[in-house]
Amino acid sequence: MHTLWSFVIVFIKCYNPSMTSIKDVAKAAGVSTATVSRVLANNAPIKPETRERVLKAVSDLNYRPNLIARSLRIQKSTKIGLVVSDIRNPFFTAIGRAVEDTAHQNGYSVLMCNTDEDPDKEEMYLKLLYDENVAGVIFSPTQQFNISSQTYDQKMPFVIIDRSIDSKNVDMVLLDNVTAAYELTEHLIANGYKKLAGIFGDASTTGQERSKGFHKSLKEHDLSPAAVHFIAPRIQPAYETCMSLLGQPNRPDAIFTSNSLQTAGAYQAARDSKLKVPQDVAIVGFDDTIWGTLVDPPVTVIEQPTEEIGRTATELLFKRIQEPDRSPKTVILKGSLIARGSSLKGE
Amino acid sequence: MHTLWSFVIVFIKCYNPSMTSIKDVAKAAGVSTATVSRVLANNAPIKPETRERVLKAVSDLNYRPNLIARSLRIQKSTKIGLVVSDIRNPFFTAIGRAVEDTAHQNGYSVLMCNTDEDPDKEEMYLKLLYDENVAGVIFSPTQQFNISSQTYDQKMPFVIIDRSIDSKNVDMVLLDNVTAAYELTEHLIANGYKKLAGIFGDASTTGQERSKGFHKSLKEHDLSPAAVHFIAPRIQPAYETCMSLLGQPNRPDAIFTSNSLQTAGAYQAARDSKLKVPQDVAIVGFDDTIWGTLVDPPVTVIEQPTEEIGRTATELLFKRIQEPDRSPKTVILKGSLIARGSSLKGE
DNA sequence: TTGTAAGCGTTATCAC
């Protein structure tokens, strides 16, 4: 009989998946659950001796508080959500790392969600995060996103990154896209290119703003664009568009792209069209990448301060969490032009 | 007085961030919370008329169940964790997308966590996911990870990807690294390269297995490696190692790298050493990337079936969740050699 | 077919 009981106990110890709870700790330490909670929260005077005993029980039992229960009770959590539109875009993974670092330093963890530019997925994930009681969300909205029509409006702290939305009632961290695109276009023109084609993302405001800077520069030089296309911010669509552009008799002598995936597509198209970069056609874009300096010629880009964007957004989010009624702030950062071989004809 | 009360009510309606709960719905529909729960779960016979009323109340109040409370009550959730060691590595973002797609199709959502090859962060995130009651975790462990020493052993369903661990008691989805590396080395030798340097990752078993295949092939041809280095799977360390290798008088004529970040470093080093690829030195690696065909010459690689790895791992995880006691399964997938210019001397 | 009530593991408000 004794053996049987031992067996049962061992069995339970090994296979019972239930966690040790605050009750177990309380029992082991001979105190109430309230005391255990207070020791752990360190927010009330406790007799040193009692604290000792509780702490010992905690470590003996390998106790860790159940975050779900805590979250239910206090109605918040120490997680934040990061909702990005394309996890394959190095820009967003760079942001992701920065957000994670900053969050981590503040004792928060990050749940990263990928919407694939799909408004349904976007809504699904925002609802999920809301339901999960996250402390707040950092995200890059699709164009279809309408903050005021959403249930989570007013309830969950938000910081918008990369793409602006209409509401002036939200914190945002953005790039000065118009200026950046303007500078990039000026650079092309200064280097003797005249027939500029613009490829912009169709999934966000970013593309529109960049096209504004593009047109502004052209106008100032009395040039008109050789072509303008708003397409999906991915490799394949950019490749196809550029193939068709470069196949024309009166083809452009420069291609302005709006993100690194489109830049890759443009490079592929130039190669497959047997055109020399930068002699036959210049290619410039946004975001510095691993391969930007590996290709020949290396790519001229506007580098975005991804680390700063991610960090600033996270800090802004924490400020809003602490002080929900502070007035919304929009931080606009500058990109920096890195001129490389893909836009320098030489002499 | 009446105005004041109206004001208070309106105020509460607008600014009270608490969600509408099952109680509100029950009250609105004139039923008990149990009935509401049953209607929503659809797991008990309900009078059609009652169901109508409940559903109406749900949509009127815009009610959504609190996942935290549900999770606390039923002791599980419909989230899975994905713990990767480097979110900047395109291999892992590709896996991430596949995992997310498969999970999504099964009604689960994915929380992605980045450990940065840091065992502390790894443990932190695994504990977090455990505490968050995730249904299971897919992850690529650091070398230091010791499954049996962990508190969450036996309790949370696991699927290991990319890197094997000692325990034979876990589901895994791996690449046949030895064979892949062997084929890649054979390819180099068949193309006339004789002084092969091997650069392997020092953060995982993957590097060790790939070095095994590398050595096996060399041995069969009575060659000895020109150099062997186990280094961090990032660009900079690979760059530095290759710079030093390629600066030697008796430099290698081929560099075998173990992941795409190391490959990028090797390419940079060849360029900065003013060496021609593939004439002076061949460069080969693992994982096909955006830039693999963009550089000149394009890179010879072993392509991993990332989509299949992610999907298989997720399916395996769901099977284990449903049936915790099924016997563990290890799925080993094959890589495929894509021979490109970086290892083909020409004639 | 529906309601009552217990309980998931916390924290917070009382008392003492």
Added chain:
DNA sequence: GTGATAACGCTTACAA
């Protein structure tokens, strides 16, 4: 300083 105890929002026996 500490202990009962009532929530948090949900699911699920058990009753009716």
